[in-house]
Amino acid sequence: MYQLALTYRYLFSKVMPLLAAVGVALCTLMVLVTWSVMSGFLGMLINTGRTLVGDVSVGWPGAGFAYYDELIVDLEKDPLVEAACPMIETFGSITPPDARPRGVLIRGVEGASYARVTQFADTLWWKPVDEPLPKDKARMDPRLDGLGKAAWSEIYKNGLSLTRPDPRTGAAMPAIVPGIHVTGLNRRYIEGYYKPLLIERRQSTGKSEWIDAFLPLDPDLPVVVTVFPIDSMGRPYEAYSRNLPVANEFQSGVYEFDQSIVLMNIDSLQEMLKMKEGLRVVDAPAAPSAQPHGESFAGAPPPATVRDPARVTNVLVKGRGDMSDPARARALRERVQEIYDRFAARHNGEVPSAADIEFVTWEEQNATFINAVRTERTLLLVLFMIISFTAVLLVLAIFWAMVREKTQDIGVLRSLGAGRGGVAWLWVCYGLAIGLVGSTVGLIGSYLIITNINPIHDWLGKQLGLVIWDPKVYYFTVIPNRVEPLDAGVVFVCGILACGLGAFIPALRAAWMNPVAALRNE
Amino acid sequence: MMPLLSIHSVHKTYRLGRVPVPVLHGVSLSVEPGEFIAILGASGSGKSTLLHLMGGLDRPDAEPRGRIEFQGRDVTTMASGELDGYRNNAIGFVFQFYHLLPEFTVTRNVLLGAMIRHGVLAYMGRRADLHSRAKELLEKVGLSHRLTHRPQELSGGERQRVAIARALMNDPPLLLADEPTGNLDHETGGKIMDSLLALRRERKLTLVVVTHDAEIARRADRVVRLLDGRVA
Numbered sequence A: 001m002y003q004l005a006l007t008y009r010y011l012f013s014k015v016m017p018l019l020a021a022v023g024v025a026l027c028t029l030m031v032l033v034t035w036s037v038m039s040g041f042l043g044m045l046i047n048t049g050r051t052l053v054g055d056v057s058v059g060w061p062g063a064g065f066a067y068y069d070e071l072i073v074d075l076e077k078d079p080l081v082e083a084a085c086p087m088i089e090t091f092g093s094i095t096p097p098d099a100r101p102r103g104v105l106i107r108g109v110e111g112a113s114y115a116r117v118t119q120f121a122d123t124l125w126w127k128p129v130d131e132p133l134p135k136d137k138a139r140m141d142p143r144l145d146g147l148g149k150a151a152w153s154e155i156y157k158n159g160l161s162l163t164r165p166d167p168r169t170g171a172a173m174p175a176i177v178p179g180i181h182v183t184g185l186n187r188r189y190i191e192g193y194y195k196p197l198l199i200e201r202r203q204s205t206g207k208s209e210w211i212d213a214f215l216p217l218d219p220d221l222p223v224v225v226t227v228f229p230i231d232s233m234g235r236p237y238e239a240y241s242r243n244l245p246v247a248n249e250f251q252s253g254v255y256e257f258d259q260s261i262v263l264m265n266i267d268s269l270q271e272m273l274k275m276k277e278g279l280r281v282v283d284a285p286a287a288p289s290a291q292p293h294g295e296s297f298a299g300a301p302p303p304a305t306v307r308d309p310a311r312v313t314n315v316l317v318k319g320r321g322d323m324s325d326p327a328r329a330r331a332l333r334e335r336v337q338e339i340y341d342r343f344a345a346r347h348n349g350e351v352p353s354a355a356d357i358e359f360v361t362w363e364e365q366n367a368t369f370i371n372a373v374r375t376e377r378t379l380l381l382v383l384f385m386i387i388s389f390t391a392v393l394l395v396l397a398i399f400w401a402m403v404r405e406k407t408q409d410i411g412v413l414r415s416l417g418a419g420r421g422g423v424a425w426l427w428v429c430y431g432l433a434i435g436l437v438g439s440t441v442g443l444i445g446s447y448l449i450i451t452n453i454n455p456i457h458d459w460l461g462k463q464l465g466l467v468i469w470d471p472k473v474y475y476f477t478v479i480p481n482r483v484e485p486l487d488a489g490v491v492f493v494c495g496i497l498a499c500g501l502g503a504f505i506p507a508l509r510a511a512w513m514n515p516v517a518a519l520r521n522e
Numbered sequence B: 001m002m003p004l005l006s007i008h009s010v011h012k013t014y015r016l017g018r019v020p021v022p023v024l025h026g027v028s029l030s031v032e033p034g035e036f037i038a039i040l041g042a043s044g045s046g047k048s049t050l051l052h053l054m055g056g057l058d059r060p061d062a063e064p065r066g067r068i069e070f071q072g073r074d075v076t077t078m079a080s081g082e083l084d085g086y087r088n089n090a091i092g093f094v095f096q097f098y099h100l101l102p103e104f105t106v107t108r109n110v111l112l113g114a115m116i117r118h119g120v121l122a123y124m125g126r127r128a129d130l131h132s133r134a135k136e137l138l139e140k141v142g143l144s145h146r147l148t149h150r151p152q153e154l155s156g157g158e159r160q161r162v163a164i165a166r167a168l169m170n171d172p173p174l175l176l177a178d179e180p181t182g183n184l185d186h187e188t189g190g191k192i193m194d195s196l197l198a199l200r201r202e203r204k205l206t207l208v209v210v211t212h213d214a215e216i217a218r219r220a221d222r223v224v225r226l227l228d229g230r231v232a
Ligand SMILES: Nc1ncnc2c1ncn2[C@@H]1O[C@H](COP(=O)(O)OP(=O)(O)OP(=O)(O)O)[C@@H](O)[C@H]1O
Pocket: A517, B014, B015, B016, B021, B023, B041, B042, B043, B044, B045, B046, B047, B048, B049, B050
């Protein structure tokens, strides 16, 4: 009982240990704020990383594989699968109207099925919006009005179908949907909205003109898309370029994707890559004049041909239900693999075997950047744990001094019948109490900070010009502001235990003191 | 009649580094129930040491082995937990410099022995009883008006009265006082002794008091002199 009574008294009569409690509070606050923000950031990244890849991808990069329609039908019959869609992934380059070419990853998709399998529809940026972005207090986002709702809806629809109406005939023409940072013609504002740049277009005559670079609207601003086709045997053709208008732009939330991926209509891409269904000349062993490009000269004896079915490099699969748990995504992958196995058996020799095909979950697909952030988070935590160790040392040092100061009292307690264990427990108890106070303050403080982190950040930005969370670097307009109760609990308990630990050695010293010597201590 | 406490040929040697400092060599003494013994001796003769051994606060030399028996039980062979209980139940200590805990009020200081004896729940269960007992003891020593004061706010004599009340909280049969009036003026010291003797009569308390004061020695049933580490 005396431990409780004394701890209570010591707690409110001693300044030094309360300073230790402040130290503990700062440590728990630091760890909890960092951990929460980093975890929130990671969660956001993982979620956004999933937006354009589907839950599981079946891939045969390069040449691609045939009969994918059949595979999709097979897949969609399975109860684990909600939808599947074809995709072609290839490297290429685009040259926007400002004439600066850049290398990109081109994905040919079919708008409707791609939107079923991924969150493609949500990532389309140019669309009518009613609510401004959280930080866009001044309603500067051009999507709020600008063109008017009808025009924005039109652009949104174009994006979904990956087409643009021909300005003369009104017929749908194939178009591309690049990531919003691909062309470099959209300026991102700190509030999170985009505005197109004015660009100077140089002409061959030496003259130049300034044009508004809003590609999804302007009929005269096509983008040159260049791809490098290879045939079903993996042999390259010549590069193939084509002018394509921009239908819309997407923002997936992952900067990597938004600056390097261009979506386009799968039919056009198949055509450009020569992956459409067609006849292929089979090289006769005795015909040396046959060209590696698979073409043949007129007048030669009629060459042997085979019918090549259309090919795609990937089939994306969306699982039924929530696949945010990596384990569930892996289970889906197993199932997809089995389905592919049966499909490959049916088309023995015509499609790659399951052993060759890449089956990857969304997590595996984004492993590089997810792991990067995960590692960063762990590193930070370890760093702060080491810093937090100073809190333990602080408690140790302060308690060491306190035990010295209270030596006589320890002697008195022993003379009144307190045992060694009881005296040790008194100090550990006191340490735990310091930890409890510190951790509680830290917990409340970090909760307040995390839940108000965005206003605090804005305020700091305004007062000191300090922008820690630069949206250009971190890309999310708002800082994650959720405290995971489990994490908070772990940090809280650790804070208390750390203080108990810090008090433990001084407690042992107090316990092993000779009571007579302690009493004689002046 | 069995003595309350009997000491047979107890030795105590301190060690200063490697140098042995023999303080007690073969002290024997028997304390009868209800007796008031005054221990006299020169400074450094080992009076405090003897008192600490009697109260189980320290252990005598293992070799040559002596015995300290309290109601027939050898204190020197008790395990440390048992010894804690012995100090808590059987012994009340009063020191020259009072040794009150500055963080506690007068009442809480008196309650300390009870707090040490009981766990939280047991203490809470008999809280009211214990509090009224502490109050009663403080009344006996004339401090009923100082219950919520801190020790720092009391005079030396008042502090010593609190220490006496604290020593008697668990109703020990034996009170060991080490120069209880050594830090007080003659008159105050006399009053403290009056209270002690009154309490002794009332509770049939056995009293062992270390003192330099001839006046106190005069009032004792028996005077024991320590000389050269032995009872003279
Ligand atoms: N921890 C210790 N280590 C070494 N010597 C000690 C220790 N404690 C006490 N002594 C010595 O033992 C002797 C007896 O000490 P003790 O305190 O019992 O004397 P005392 O009779 O109570 O004296 P006083 O009347 O001055 O209080 C002294 O000479 C002292 O120096």
